[in-house]
Amino acid sequence: MAKGPLIVSAAVISLVSFQGVRAQQPAGPDPQAPVVSFKSSVDMVRVAAVVRDQKGRFVRDLKVNDFEVLDGGFSRRIADFRADMSGLSVAVLFDVSGSMEGQLPTAREAAAHVLSWMQTGSDEAAIFTFDTHLDERVPFTTGLRTLPESLAEVVPFGATSLHDAIAATAHRVGEREGRRRAVVVLTDGADNWSKLKPSQVSALASSIDVPVYIFGIVPSIDNPSEDASTKSVSGSAFAGPLADLASWTGGHVFVASTPGQRSIAARQIIDELRHQYLIAFESSGRPGWHPLVVRARNKDLTVRARSGYMAGQSSPTAN
Numbered sequence: 001m002a003k004g005p006l007i008v009s010a011a012v013i014s015l016v017s018f019q020g021v022r023a024q025q026p027a028g029p030d031p032q033a034p035v036v037s038f039k040s041s042v043d044m045v046r047v048a049a050v051v052r053d054q055k056g057r058f059v060r061d062l063k064v065n066d067f068e069v070l071d072g073g074f075s076r077r078i079a080d081f082r083a084d085m086s087g088l089s090v091a092v093l094f095d096v097s098g099s100m101e102g103q104l105p106t107a108r109e110a111a112a113h114v115l116s117w118m119q120t121g122s123d124e125a126a127i128f129t130f131d132t133h134l135d136e137r138v139p140f141t142t143g144l145r146t147l148p149e150s151l152a153e154v155v156p157f158g159a160t161s162l163h164d165a166i167a168a169t170a171h172r173v174g175e176r177e178g179r180r181r182a183v184v185v186l187t188d189g190a191d192n193w194s195k196l197k198p199s200q201v202s203a204l205a206s207s208i209d210v211p212v213y214i215f216g217i218v219p220s221i222d223n224p225s226e227d228a229s230t231k232s233v234s235g236s237a238f239a240g241p242l243a244d245l246a247s248w249t250g251g252h253v254f255v256a257s258t259p260g261q262r263s264i265a266a267r268q269i270i271d272e273l274r275h276q277y278l279i280a281f282e283s284s285g286r287p288g289w290h291p292l293v294v295r296a297r298n299k300d301l302t303v304r305a306r307s308g309y310m311a312g313q314s315s316p317t318a319n
Contacts, residue, residue: 029203029248048276049305058275070293080280087122089176095187097131097160107186107217113266130165131158163194167201174208184213189237198241202248206306216255223257248307287312
């Protein structure tokens with residue numbers, strides 16, 4: 001196992017605007033998402049991977065030779081490998097739009113669970129809120145384990161730019177180096193104002209290796225896993241594009257309607273981040289979007305990681 005730091009020169013990504021971004025309709029993760037312009041080449045690509053066995057348990061003791069990386073279908077040599085990197089960098093993103101009226105106290109409870117599992121000495125967290133605008137409530141702070149009192153005074157209002165907010169927050173987290181990174185989104189899943197599509201957001205988050213965990217805050221009647229629900233799985237706001245967004249970035253969707261469900265989901269998110277393997281490989285010299293597959297040589301193991309990366313220079317423009 002390599003003991004030095006991962007050697008990563010990440011793509012420099014500049015956000016055009018939180019609101020002023022024009023959208024396209026892609027079929028999958030969209031490497032041409034107009035929210036970003038890529039200004040520098042990627043020398044080494046860093047990938048965070050979570051491995052589970054057939055019973056869903058974390059697999060802790062894998063070595064570099066237990067993994068295989070496919071870049072556009074071609075095998076790449078793993079240049080650096082870490083299983084012992086400490087410290088998390090987590091952005092907690094609150095939906096405070098009008099559709100969250102009545103659900104914001106529940107969202108605060110879920111976020112409190114997430115923060116309670118953070119380690120005071122090594123982990124850092126930041127708090128963001130959004131409706132049609134993204135606001136930083138608390139900058140990245142080591143040892144943040146409670147929510148600011150000001151969040152109790154927020155009154156949900158306005159339209160919802162969920163996809164745009166995730167993209168902007170992923171960019172902020174992508175600037176944090178030396179820790180395992182993630183965005184945790186607390187939302188009812190509604191979006192009526194974003195310029196970006198979920199697949200465009202997933203392309204951005206995937207390109208900078210920031211997994212997105214979507215924490216669905218809904219009453220039992222809107223939770224397909226509850227007996228009282230009037231929603232089918234296919235009719236849920238957290239199926240389809242939002243589930244794909246999380247999956248393509250290496251994250252996951254959790255829908256929680258009870259205090260117990262919220263506690264379990266928060267613990268699972270933090271546990272996943274702590275059990276990530278960090279893998280680095282030399283990027284292809286070919287500019288553009290590269291689909292990426294990370295898998296274990298043991299076919300009984302399941303690996304979850306981001307779906308691709310951007311190499312070389314590209315300046316996507318909106319139509």
